[in-house]
Amino acid sequence: MTTAELSGATLGERVPVGGRFGWLMTIYRYALVILLAAVFVFPFVVMLTTAFKVSDEIFMAPPELLPRTWTLEHFYNALTQIPFFRFLTNTIVIAGLSVLGTVLVSPLVAYSLAKLRWRGRNLLFIMVLATMMLPPQVTLIPIYMMWNKVGATGTILPLIIPAFLGTPFFIFLIRQFLLSVPDELIEAAKVDGASEFRIYWSIVLPIARPALITSAVFQFVWAWTDFLYPLIYLNDEESYTLSIGLYSFLGQHGVQWGPLMAACVLFTLPAFLIFLVFQRYFIGGIATGALK
Amino acid sequence: MADTRSSKSEPNGRALFKGLAFASPFIIGFLVLYAWPILASGYYSLTDFSLFKAPRWVGLANYERMIADAKFWKSLYNTLFFTFVGVPVDIAISIFGAHVLNQKLRGQPLWRALVYLPSIVPAVAAGFLWRWLLNAQYGFVNEILRWFHLPQPNWLLDASWGGISVIVLMLWTVGGTMLIYLAALKNVPQELYEAAELDGAGPLRRFWHITWPMISPVTLFQVIVLLIAFLQVFTQPFVLSKDPGLGTQTATGPGDSMLSYSIYLFQNGFTFLKMGYASAMAWVLLFVTLGITLLILWSAKKWVFYDNR
Numbered sequence: 001m002t003t004a005e006l007s008g009a010t011l012g013e014r015v016p017v018g019g020r021f022g023w024l025m026t027i028y029r030y031a032l033v034i035l036l037a038a039v040f041v042f043p044f045v046v047m048l049t050t051a052f053k054v055s056d057e058i059f060m061a062p063p064e065l066l067p068r069t070w071t072l073e074h075f076y077n078a079l080t081q082i083p084f085f086r087f088l089t090n091t092i093v094i095a096g097l098s099v100l101g102t103v104l105v106s107p108l109v110a111y112s113l114a115k116l117r118w119r120g121r122n123l124l125f126i127m128v129l130a131t132m133m134l135p136p137q138v139t140l141i142p143i144y145m146m147w148n149k150v151g152a153t154g155t156i157l158p159l160i161i162p163a164f165l166g167t168p169f170f171i172f173l174i175r176q177f178l179l180s181v182p183d184e185l186i187e188a189a190k191v192d193g194a195s196e197f198r199i200y201w202s203i204v205l206p207i208a209r210p211a212l213i214t215s216a217v218f219q220f221v222w223a224w225t226d227f228l229y230p231l232i233y234l235n236d237e238e239s240y241t242l243s244i245g246l247y248s249f250l251g252q253h254g255v256q257w258g259p260l261m262a263a264c265v266l267f268t269l270p271a272f273l274i275f276l277v278f279q280r281y282f283i284g285g286i287a288t289g290a291l292k
Numbered sequence: 293m294a295d296t297r298s299s300k301s302e303p304n305g306r307a308l309f310k311g312l313a314f315a316s317p318f319i320i321g322f323l324v325l326y327a328w329p330i331l332a333s334g335y336y337s338l339t340d341f342s343l344f345k346a347p348r349w350v351g352l353a354n355y356e357r358m359i360a361d362a363k364f365w366k367s368l369y370n371t372l373f374f375t376f377v378g379v380p381v382d383i384a385i386s387i388f389g390a391h392v393l394n395q396k397l398r399g400q401p402l403w404r405a406l407v408y409l410p411s412i413v414p415a416v417a418a419g420f421l422w423r424w425l426l427n428a429q430y431g432f433v434n435e436i437l438r439w440f441h442l443p444q445p446n447w448l449l450d451a452s453w454g455g456i457s458v459i460v461l462m463l464w465t466v467g468g469t470m471l472i473y474l475a476a477l478k479n480v481p482q483e484l485y486e487a488a489e490l491d492g493a494g495p496l497r498r499f500w501h502i503t504w505p506m507i508s509p510v511t512l513f514q515v516i517v518l519l520i521a522f523l524q525v526f527t528q529p530f531v532l533s534k535d536p537g538l539g540t541q542t543a544t545g546p547g548d549s550m551l552s553y554s555i556y557l558f559q560n561g562f563t564f565l566k567m568g569y570a571s572a573m574a575w576v577l578l579f580v581t582l583g584i585t586l587l588i589l590w591s592a593k594k595w596v597f598y599d600n601r
Contacts, residue, residue, distance in 0.1 A: 165321025
């Protein structure tokens with residue numbers, strides 16, 4: 001533990017460790033953090049319990065948190081009223097290919113920026129930073145026209161090809177990571193006569209693993225939750241992602257809160273699992289400040 | 293210094309080739325996905341055009357039309373309202389929450405995970421969930437307000453609360469900013485607090501004279517990041533305002549209170565097929581964003597403290 005954690009000096013709550021009222025302060029601190037966490041978590045509880053309530057109980061005023069009768073019918077309806085598994089497959093394909101593109105390409109560019117010395121490198125870095133800041137609305141319509149011209153609207157290509165051309169956020173993230181890798185490691189391999197690509201592949205990539213995993217998990221969640229781009233490019237229900245499928249679900253079936261909440265639970269679950277497994281990479285990515 | 297010598301011994305042309313080769317995917321990406329579209333967008337903004345109609349030069353007519361377009365002003369007003377209310381509240385909640393998390397507590401990873409969890413929920417699912425929570429009759433938000441005898445607004449159907457509903461939904465994902473502040477708090481040197489305490493400074497003075505200046509560079513960065521996100525907001529109001537009777541068409545909330553700038557831009561480009569007008573709107577958004585960002589950067593020398601030790 002660092003001194004920061006031990007002293008607990010935050011808003012000034014200096015804890016007299018073992019003092020007379022130490023236990024009171026402990027209760028106060030936990031009460032505060034539980035209250036904070038509850039505000040964030042409570043909506044999930046409502047999502048979950050609504051999904052398990054029979055329809056009559058959903059519309060009760062005042063509302064009750066827990067179902068009196070638990071039911072799985074909404075999950076059954078959610079899976080059968082909309083082609084859930086097709087949407088799921090489409091989403092997995094898009095998210096999977098985006099992740100593949102990101103881990104294949106972004107580190108290549110990052111390596112060129114962090115470890116190769118060439119004229120124009122600084123210019124390229126400025127280009128990466130500038131594209132990070134640009135509102136996507138500016139390029140939205142010309143890019144749409146471009147994909148339209150080559151007949152790619154309605155396909156998943158516009159959603160995955162950008163990942164194979166390097167994503168500025170991940171290039172930046174991996175570059176920052178590579179800067180901390182000592183040059184000596186690379187130079188030693190060069191003396192041994194290894195080619196640049198071999199050095200990249202067998203030395204740099206394994207070292208950059210944490211940054212690659214961080215990029216991959218963020219790319220996965222971004223693609224999984226993306227809405228605007230699938231909305232623009234996917235115009236046929238066959239190719240809908242879960243985001244778009246769920247969005248149109250509300251229109252086709254009125255407001256059926258039970259199946260809707262059940263579908264939301266199923267849609268959110270995979271992102272949660274990824275988060276649980278890769279938690280420290282998420283938190284690490286946030287701490288660098290480049291991702292949120 | 294062996295490394296610098298050996299790479300200097302490499303001929304310039306070879307180094308350039310290697311650098312370009314590794315960077316080539318992004319160079320292509322930059323040209324195809326950024327450089328060309330920016331130029332094209334600038335040109336489109338001066339034309340009348342749609343998917344089915346070749347661009348026809350109209351000069352500044354699109355920009356002039358905005359001045360008389362009430363919906364344009366409404367969407368700009370809404371977006372600035374989201375931003376100027378949402379960003380400060382977001383920062384305030386984040387700093388408060390980071391202090392709560394920075395106490396001496398067991399199970400730190402758990403608390404951090406719980407606070408961050410809403411940030412990975414698909415925006416569509418989050419939007420539907422909050423439509424249900426904010427339901428005036430059956431929703432839990434009003435139920436909790438009822439316990440405390442507070443007014444229970446008709447969140448999603450009352451024009452004066454529609455914009456606030458959007459902000460509430462966006463604030464649910466404040467956990468990321470909170471964790472960034474948590475990391476910033478852990479970097480504040482403890483000696484500063486100890487010295488202040490010897491001088492008899494209370495908690496508020498310690499916050500104001502030590503914590504706030506020490507985390508101000510993080511605040512500057514976060515204000516800009518949040519500003520950009522709020523100015524571009526699309527999915528949250530799009531889902532909150534969806535009218536079930538309208539199929540995949542969006543409604544824009546009661547009295548257009550949820551019509552964000554990006555939604556109106558999207559409508560112009562893809563529903564009304566006025567792509568020239570939409571392109572012009574995109575450029576206005578870019579300049580509004582740049583203008584506000586520069587103002588904040590300019591103000592920064594008054595309130596951002598850089599520790600140059």
